[in-house]
Amino acid sequence: xxxxxxxxxxIVYGIISGSIISLGGxxxxxxxxxxxxxxxxxxxxxxxxxxxxxxxxALFTGLGLGNTPIGPLSFGFSFALSFVLAxxxxxxxxxxxxxxxxxxxxxxxxxxLMMASIGLALGLRNILQFFWGPQPHYxxxxxxVASIIPGxxxxxxxxxxxIIILAVALVVLVHCFLQYTKMGKxxxxxxDNIALAxxxxxxxxxxxxxxxxxxxxxxxxxxxxxxxxxxxxxxELGWQMLLSVFAAVILGxxxxxxxxxxxxxxxxxxxxVSTAFISTxxxxxxxxxxxxxxxLVKPTGLLGRRK
Amino acid sequence: xxxQFIGVINYIVFFAITAGTYGILSLGLNVQWGFAGLFNIGxxxxxxxxxxxxxxxxxxxxxxxxxxxxxxxxxxxxxxxLAAAAVCGIVAFLIGIPTLRLRAEYLAIAxxxxxxxxxLVLKNESWLTNGVWGLQQIPSPLYNPIRSGVxxxxxxxxxxxxxxxSLLSRSYNWFYLxxxxxxxxxxxxxxxxxxxxxxxxxxxxxxxDEDVAAMSGKNTFSFKIQALxxxxxxxxxxxxxxxxxxxxxxxxxxKPLYGTFLVWVMLxxxxxxxxxxxxxxSFVVWGIWAGTDFLTGYLPFTASQAASLRIxxxxxxxxVILLWRPQGLLQxxxxxxxxxxxxxxxx
Numbered sequence: 001x002x003x004x005x006x007x008x009x010x011i012v013y014g015i016i017s018g019s020i021i022s023l024g025g026x027x028x029x030x031x032x033x034x035x036x037x038x039x040x041x042x043x044x045x046x047x048x049x050x051x052x053x054x055x056x057x058a059l060f061t062g063l064g065l066g067n068t069p070i071g072p073l074s075f076g077f078s079f080a081l082s083f084v085l086a087x088x089x090x091x092x093x094x095x096x097x098x099x100x101x102x103x104x105x106x107x108x109x110x111x112x113l114m115m116a117s118i119g120l121a122l123g124l125r126n127i128l129q130f131f132w133g134p135q136p137h138y139x140x141x142x143x144x145v146a147s148i149i150p151g152x153x154x155x156x157x158x159x160x161x162x163i164i165i166l167a168v169a170l171v172v173l174v175h176c177f178l179q180y181t182k183m184g185k186x187x188x189x190x191x192d193n194i195a196l197a198x199x200x201x202x203x204x205x206x207x208x209x210x211x212x213x214x215x216x217x218x219x220x221x222x223x224x225x226x227x228x229x230x231x232x233x234x235x236e237l238g239w240q241m242l243l244s245v246f247a248a249v250i251l252g253x254x255x256x257x258x259x260x261x262x263x264x265x266x267x268x269x270x271x272x273v274s275t276a277f278i279s280t281x282x283x284x285x286x287x288x289x290x291x292x293x294x295x296l297v298k299p300t301g302l303l304g305r306r307k
Numbered sequence: 308x309x310x311q312f313i314g315v316i317n318y319i320v321f322f323a324i325t326a327g328t329y330g331i332l333s334l335g336l337n338v339q340w341g342f343a344g345l346f347n348i349g350x351x352x353x354x355x356x357x358x359x360x361x362x363x364x365x366x367x368x369x370x371x372x373x374x375x376x377x378x379x380x381x382x383x384x385x386x387x388x389l390a391a392a393a394v395c396g397i398v399a400f401l402i403g404i405p406t407l408r409l410r411a412e413y414l415a416i417a418x419x420x421x422x423x424x425x426x427l428v429l430k431n432e433s434w435l436t437n438g439v440w441g442l443q444q445i446p447s448p449l450y451n452p453i454r455s456g457v458x459x460x461x462x463x464x465x466x467x468x469x470x471x472x473s474l475l476s477r478s479y480n481w482f483y484l485x486x487x488x489x490x491x492x493x494x495x496x497x498x499x500x501x502x503x504x505x506x507x508x509x510x511x512x513x514x515x516d517e518d519v520a521a522m523s524g525k526n527t528f529s530f531k532i533q534a535l536x537x538x539x540x541x542x543x544x545x546x547x548x549x550x551x552x553x554x555x556x557x558x559x560x561x562k563p564l565y566g567t568f569l570v571w572v573m574l575x576x577x578x579x580x581x582x583x584x585x586x587x588x589s590f591v592v593w594g595i596w597a598g599t600d601f602l603t604g605y606l607p608f609t610a611s612q613a614a615s616l617r618i619x620x621x622x623x624x625x626x627v628i629l630l631w632r633p634q635g636l637l638q639x640x641x642x643x644x645x646x647x648x649x650x651x652x653x654x
Contacts, residue, residue, distance in 0.1 A: 038412040111411050116629050123622035126615035246416045281431050288420040295405040
């Protein structure tokens, strides 16, 4: 009975972690469908974003910019500004990486790109470790008090509400972008068939640029939100989430951003709810098991279709 | 002077044992990636699985202060080695079934996943693995006979110069080096035979174009499973050699991605699809890895920063190879029937 009484609370944690996984998954899915490879550096791009935010925030604090909390949240204006700047800088960083590395390897095929992304993953993680060290860093050290939702007995912190609202807002934004803007349509066309998109006059270079901008910014968001939720960040942050993110993307259907969101939610919820029954250490194993079952039952994923 | 020279010899022996063990891993990966085009990024998982299996089969029973309750059958070295290969083969088989009918990405992700789960099991299931404290007192094969033989010999010849004594005092490592190199060489010969056999031609055909191989009536799924299992078994052998040499293994001996990553760089640098390249790459990259350890010692960085710098360097090395010399140091062997040799102009 004890295990079951925790489930409503774990569902809330699952939604939070699912939101973060989904944001990471959208980028993986877009890169896969438009650039044609699985970017194993995506987790470390998330960590890069989290550390850029940390660096900018430290700079602002050093400049004497106040961080009076906004309403009930644990952070204030200067952190929010660092957050936004970190998204832009991360997007810029991945564009530069694409120019230096991935662009030149595009003709070599998807597996070579995948291999290059693994080298990049370790490179990025160790650059972070070189400058910031392996120890955890804190955005805001103050501990926030959780409020109890009456009736359900669920505890939730204002920051966690912020995470969920921001994730939902970004998902809606991405949806509108993909469905209603010219670039969004061009991206969907390129995801279907990039060669065909090119001959119909779509500027695929711009499509690729936007893919990195969206993927990079959402990855940074996921990394920073994970930092807010866990209260600290380490260079291993991205690697620790990578398996969950990929499990989510495969579960939803590799290459489908909506699938990534659905998969992210399912993986987040299953990982958290599983802790009522098995050791917390086995969270990645839960994601893995779900992924393997999906591969056995329907490899194209929940929302995938055969190409 | 003589002492320093002997120190260098001892270091070279130690270096070659490690590089040779990596050479075995690299040969295993070459079957999977170099010949069959299977993208396995869970090498460290198979390596750890092989090491733990060998340690549990050939090691001593749990001591009074161990958390584990099983294992330690004290069976001969070779039994542990074969068991390591068998267990790795079984795990590879289980991973292959859901993934090898699909695109390369799926195997890649599944191997990352299995490596992570192996790591979690090693850390958490202390009844079997002794958790973070690891397995100790793993016997090295023929350690006692060789030690007592050498000690006896030196006692008889106690009048011989001191440098002979310090040279011979580490002679067990020479034996282990012979063992590692012997197994490496045997595996190399087997692999060479295998990749030139009809079986090898099929897996190479699958690497080049799976649809064409399938059209020729080959059950490509079955051949891919076989290549994956064979490669994993070789990695398991590498793991067992590590366990018996290190004599102590713990989850932290098998950093999830670094081990995998180093082996990849070794194979890619040496030349994937070439068994000589796989071995050459392992010695070259291990040399670079050990050399950077030496060099970063002179830089004003903390140990953690120096370690990061070395991995960044190896990462850049991989990207440079992929960008400018994707075929590696040694190219794939191109073998043609006598009458079908390509002319110089149509290569």
